[in-house]
Amino acid sequence: xxxxxxxxxxxxxxxxxxxxxxxxxxxxxxxxxxxxxxxxxxxxxxxxxxxxxxxxxxxxxxxxxxxxxxxxxxxxxxxxxxxxxxxxxxxxxxxxxxxxxxxxxxxxxxxxxxxxxxxxxxxxxxxxxxxxxxxxxxxxxxxxxxxxxxxxxxxxxxxxxxxxxxxxxxxxxxxxxxxxxxxxxxxxxxxxxxxxxxxxxxxxxxxxxxxxxxxxxxxxxxxxxxxxxxxxxxxxxxxxxxxxxxxxxxxx
Amino acid sequence: xxxxxxxxxxxxxxxxxxxxxxxxxxxxxxxxxxxxxxxxxxxxxxxxxxxxxxxxxxxxxxxxxxxxxxxxxxxxxxxxxxxxxxxxxxxxxxxxxxxxxxxxxxxxxxxxxxxxxxxxxxxxxxxxxxxxxxxxxxxxxxxxxxxxxxxxxxxxxxxxxxxxxxxxxxxxxxx
Numbered sequence: 059x060x061x062x063x064x065x066x067x068x069x070x071x072x073x074x075x076x077x078x079x080x081x082x083x084x085x086x087x088x089x090x091x092x093x094x095x096x097x098x099x100x101x102x103x104x105x106x107x108x109x110x111x112x113x114x115x116x117x118x119x120x121x122x123x124x125x126x127x128x129x130x131x132x133x134x135x136x137x138x139x140x141x142x143x144x145x146x147x148x149x150x151x152x153x154x155x156x157x158x159x160x161x162x163x164x165x166x167x168x169x170x171x172x173x174x175x176x177x178x179x180x181x182x183x184x185x186x187x188x189x190x191x192x193x194x195x196x197x198x199x200x201x202x203x204x205x206x207x208x209x210x211x212x213x214x215x216x217x218x219x220x221x222x223x224x225x226x227x228x229x230x231x232x233x234x235x236x237x238x239x240x241x242x243x244x245x246x247x248x249x250x251x252x253x254x255x256x257x258x259x260x261x262x263x264x265x266x267x268x269x270x271x272x273x274x275x276x277x278x279x280x281x282x283x284x285x286x287x288x289x290x291x292x293x294x295x296x297x298x299x300x301x302x303x304x305x306x307x308x309x310x
Numbered sequence: 311x312x313x314x315x316x317x318x319x320x321x322x323x324x325x326x327x328x329x330x331x332x333x334x335x336x337x338x339x340x341x342x343x344x345x346x347x348x349x350x351x352x353x354x355x356x357x358x359x360x361x362x363x364x365x366x367x368x369x370x371x372x373x374x375x376x377x378x379x380x381x382x383x384x385x386x387x388x389x390x391x392x393x394x395x396x397x398x399x400x401x402x403x404x405x406x407x408x409x410x411x412x413x414x415x416x417x418x419x420x421x422x423x424x425x426x427x428x429x430x431x432x433x434x435x436x437x438x439x440x441x442x443x444x445x446x447x448x449x450x451x452x453x454x455x456x457x458x459x460x461x462x463x464x465x466x467x468x469x470x471x472x473x474x475x476x477x478x479x480x481x482x483x484x485x
Contacts (some may be wrong), residue, residue, distance in 0.1 A: 068441065082431075085414065087414060087429060088429065089430065089431045090427075090430065091429070091430045091431050092429070092430075092431050092433060093430060093431065093432045093433065093434070094433055094434065094436070095432055095433065095434025096434060096435070097434065097435040097436065097437055098436055098437070098438055099437060099438050100437050103337050105438045106438055107438070112440045117431075117433070124317070124349060129434070129435065131437070162427075163425070163426045164428055165422060165423060165426050167428060171351070180452050185329070191421045191422050191423075192419060192421055192422060192428065194430070197314050198434070210337045210422070212419065213417075213430075214436070215430065215432040215434070216432075237344075237423075267432060290348075298415070298431055299414045299429060299430070300414075300415045300417055301413070301414070301415070301416050301417070301427050301428070301429040301433050302417050302418075302419045302422060302427065302428040302429075302430070303416055303417065303418050303419065303422070304418075304419055304421075304422030304423045304424050304426035304427065305418045305420050305422070306419075306420050306421060306422055306423045306424060306426065307423070309364065
């Protein structure tokens with residue numbers, strides 16, 4: 059890869075991305091999928107410097123697939139097309155109520171990018187021939203994500219909330235779709251910094267406290283980094299990585 | 311005009327350098343002119359005039375480079391050591407920074423066959439910030455980028471001073 063030629067100044071996000079692939083490799087982590095969850099800048103495209111794009115592209119250098127969605131800031135700054143163009147140029151595929159099919163050792167996985175801003179979120183229909191072993195969703199603002207769309211989803215990756223949540227992944231949380239106190243529960247978990255990683259696709263984990271309502275397995279998984287406070291100290295942000303490990307008996 | 315330390319002229323004489331070099335002002339180790347070697351105003355004028363010939367000037371600059379080489383090498387070595395020291399600090403800071411920032415979770419999935427693993431990273435809300443160097447004019451978010459960058463004074467590369475930033479760039483270059 060061509061090195062960076064310009065001498066520019068970056069924030070800590072670029073510092074992170076500069077070392078991230080090497081650091082993950084050192085920890086034995088080889089990502090299959092990198093999700094960019096939106097809000098690439100705060101003040102517009104000028105901050106999405108070409109060298110930042112190069113940094114993003116490095117995340118895929120070992121063969122990982124990349125998808126991205128847009129966040130509220132990307133819409134508020136106006137130039138969504140420019141953002142799409144730049145992030146796409148780093149090798150990431152833009153998803154907006156659409157999906158990408160990813161094969162891992164012959165197993166198909168669906169990655170859905172949910173757009174909660176433009177036209178409202180919708181679950182794309184899969185062709186009949188496509189029966190993914192896992193369906194995961196990337197969305198920006200989880201508060202705008204209709205819980206009804208979570209049915210049948212194995213994992214949801216969200217962003218937007220920043221402080222207090224990004225360092226606190228919750229996986230395998232089982233909730234009733236119509237549970238009136240769902241958001242309160244999420245909030246409580248967030249404040250308590252509870253981390254719960256539980257098996258997905260296991261009926262034994264369905265929450266029995268919700269009465270006779272319709273249940274879905276609702277794994278809220280992982281939030282990404284939080285950059286604005288990184289400059290103030292290393293304890294403010296984190297990178298969360300999750301490895302889904304198959305426990306099934308046979309390949310589909 | 312180059313000024314040499316005492317001894318240079320003598321060395322030059324031994325090598326039969328042009329006579330003009332004998333009149334070049336010399337300095338001692340305390341950066342003072344040696345009285346006996348200090349040329350007069352008229353002599354300086356003459357030296358200056360003679361050095362305008364290509365041969366004299368070539369000889370003069372060649373000698374200057376040759377004589378300065380050890381000093382330059384020593385300065386470069388010192389600079390390397392300083393940079394290496396700073397880089398080491400940066401390295402440590404960055405790895406300390408990162409060492410507590412990766413949370414790796416594992417989640418069993420019954421719908422995936424045993425032996426299949428799928429690792430996902432969610433990098434959201436990156437909020438890239440491209441800093442304007444402190445010596446450059448303040449960035450105006452609403453201004454046109456091309457217009458703003460088009461002015462030489464606004465080009466950050468002319469103002470680069472931050473060692474850590476340089477270090478980051480190097481890391482990209484070397485990987």
